[in-house]
Amino acid sequence: MKIVIIGAGIGGLATALSLGRAGFEDVTVIERASELRPLGVGINLLPHAVRELTELGLADRVAAIAAAPGRLAYFNRFGQPVWSEPRGLDAGYRWPQLSVHRGEFQLLLVEAVRERFGADAIRLGWRATGVEHGVEVAEGGAEGAGGAVRRVERVRFADAAGDELVLDADVVVAADGIHSAIRAQANPGEGAPPWNRLVLWRGTAVVPTYLDGRTMIMAGDAEQKFVAYPLAAGATGEAAPEGFARVNFIAERRAPEGVDETADWNHAVDPAPIVELFADWRFDWLDVPGVIAAADEILEYPMVDRDPLASWTVGRTTLLGDAAHALYPNGSNGASQAILDARTLAFHLAGAAGEAADDTAIDAALAAYEADRRPATTKLSDMTRQLGPERVMQLAHERAPQGFADIHDVIPEAELRQIADSYKVAAGFHPELLNQRSSLTPQVHA
Numbered sequence: 001m002k003i004v005i006i007g008a009g010i011g012g013l014a015t016a017l018s019l020g021r022a023g024f025e026d027v028t029v030i031e032r033a034s035e036l037r038p039l040g041v042g043i044n045l046l047p048h049a050v051r052e053l054t055e056l057g058l059a060d061r062v063a064a065i066a067a068a069p070g071r072l073a074y075f076n077r078f079g080q081p082v083w084s085e086p087r088g089l090d091a092g093y094r095w096p097q098l099s100v101h102r103g104e105f106q107l108l109l110v111e112a113v114r115e116r117f118g119a120d121a122i123r124l125g126w127r128a129t130g131v132e133h134g135v136e137v138a139e140g141g142a143e144g145a146g147g148a149v150r151r152v153e154r155v156r157f158a159d160a161a162g163d164e165l166v167l168d169a170d171v172v173v174a175a176d177g178i179h180s181a182i183r184a185q186a187n188p189g190e191g192a193p194p195w196n197r198l199v200l201w202r203g204t205a206v207v208p209t210y211l212d213g214r215t216m217i218m219a220g221d222a223e224q225k226f227v228a229y230p231l232a233a234g235a236t237g238e239a240a241p242e243g244f245a246r247v248n249f250i251a252e253r254r255a256p257e258g259v260d261e262t263a264d265w266n267h268a269v270d271p272a273p274i275v276e277l278f279a280d281w282r283f284d285w286l287d288v289p290g291v292i293a294a295a296d297e298i299l300e301y302p303m304v305d306r307d308p309l310a311s312w313t314v315g316r317t318t319l320l321g322d323a324a325h326a327l328y329p330n331g332s333n334g335a336s337q338a339i340l341d342a343r344t345l346a347f348h349l350a351g352a353a354g355e356a357a358d359d360t361a362i363d364a365a366l367a368a369y370e371a372d373r374r375p376a377t378t379k380l381s382d383m384t385r386q387l388g389p390e391r392v393m394q395l396a397h398e399r400a401p402q403g404f405a406d407i408h409d410v411i412p413e414a415e416l417r418q419i420a421d422s423y424k425v426a427a428g429f430h431p432e433l434l435n436q437r438s439s440l441t442p443q444v445h446a
């Protein structure tokens with residue numbers, strides 16, 4: 001079975017590795033960028049994704065570039081504690097939670113794909129422009145030879161010089177991100193990703209160690225929020241000196257009137273106005289404006305996602321990762337869900353591969369992938385739009401806008417726990433369910 005993957009982001013690369021683990025050999029990844037550089041800042045790989053990476057044989061390599069948070073703690077905008085829970089191994093999972101630099105993790109996956117499939121398995125500098133479904137070609141070569149025909153997916157790519165590359169495949173996986181060209185082809189009226197008017201400023205900074213040095217924190221509410229978590233000592237640049245840590249942070253605030261989604265996003269910005277927005281957020285356990293002021297560089301993004309689709313698959317081309325279900329970052333689940341998609345798709349395709357290029361079996365495998373993943377990510381998208389697990393902070397703000405002496409005077413412990421647990425069930429990382437779920441490594445090999 002010949003499989004073409006569009007996009008060498010975390011979703012596309014994890015798909016290639018998952019297919020490799022399932023025994024597929026004819027796998028090619030085509031990426032628009034002409035060079036893969038370590039772009040982005042921190043992301044979290046939650047235990048459900050770390051399980052999949054472990055079963056792909058990557059646990060040690062990922063751990064070597066990661067920090068493993070032991071706790072997640074939510075606060076209000078005055079730095080008062082709202083909810084706190086253990087994370088990763090400390091929470092009884094069989095797999096840790098890992099915070100990594102997105103770009104470093106992506107390059108690690110690139111290396112693993114090249115080791116598995118060869119140096120040419122990832123082709124750079126080709127932008128997918130469209131796919132034709134069910135093109136009939138003669139079995140074994142020359143079209144129109146009058147012999148047996150088979151149906152292929154035909155993908156077209158363009159490079160910067162305007163040259164065209166045409167690839168035929170049995171299955172095409174479009175992992176081309178939130179601005180997916182293949183999603184747009186199948187959903188021509190969809191337009192740009194909807195924006196909820198929140199602006200995100202992401203950066204990394206070396207700052208004095210806070211709390212126990214292993215805690216991911218979130219403070220604020222639905223209008224303004226600050227998130228920070230430690231990265232590995234050497235992540236992207238010099239190691240932090242004794243008593244300091246390199247942290248990833250996200251500062252977030254509703255956009256003022258007048259800014260619209262056509263603004264020039266994704267560029268470095270001056271930290272001073274952002275420091276000013278958070279000037280009062282000096283907690284006795286963390287100096288938020290101090291962290292922002294210490295940033296190496298701050299990148300500005302709109303908080304966008306995608307509306308859930310009624311279908312991901314046309315012909316034998318399917319969507320995966322952000323192309324299928326871009327989520328708001330509440331819940332830190334974007335990369336983890338893409339990895340789950342990848343493993344689930346490979347699991348089902350491996351079942352079809354035994355029946356050698358049987359179209360019906362491939363169609364059934366793609367339908368099974370979508371049946372597993374589309375309703376699950378649709379539910380997660382709905383929850384994420386309602387703030388996901390971060391709803392505890394908004395509730396605290398609504399019920400006690402000036403703060404509180406004890407959070408349990410404001411929100412009962414059971415309500416806080418219910419919000420945290422229901423999100424974990426929906427996202428696939430409730431500890432007991434994850435620890436007991438069967439493996440997505442297929443027994444059948446292609």
Ligand SMILES: Cc1cc2nc3c(=O)[nH]c(=O)nc-3n(C[C@H](O)[C@H](O)[C@H](O)COP(=O)(O)OP(=O)(O)OC[C@H]3O[C@@H](n4cnc5c(N)ncnc54)[C@H](O)[C@@H]3O)c2cc1C
Pocket residue numbers: 006007008009010011012030031032033039040041042043044102126127128129175176177178179180181202320321322323329334335338
């Ligand atoms: C540059 C960048 C920086 C990011 N930084 C962060 C971050 O700091 N924190 C965070 O939480 N998340 C970040 N993300 C998002 C995060 O990586 C994704 O939400 C998640 O990993 C799911 O990944 P994905 O592979 O589905 O999509 P993406 O990571 O978006 O990858 C899609 C890939 O497809 C390629 N592509 C797009 N269009 C085409 C085309 N037509 N033809 C061929 N290739 C194409 C893109 O160049 C990209 O490599 C970033 C994404 C990108 C692209």
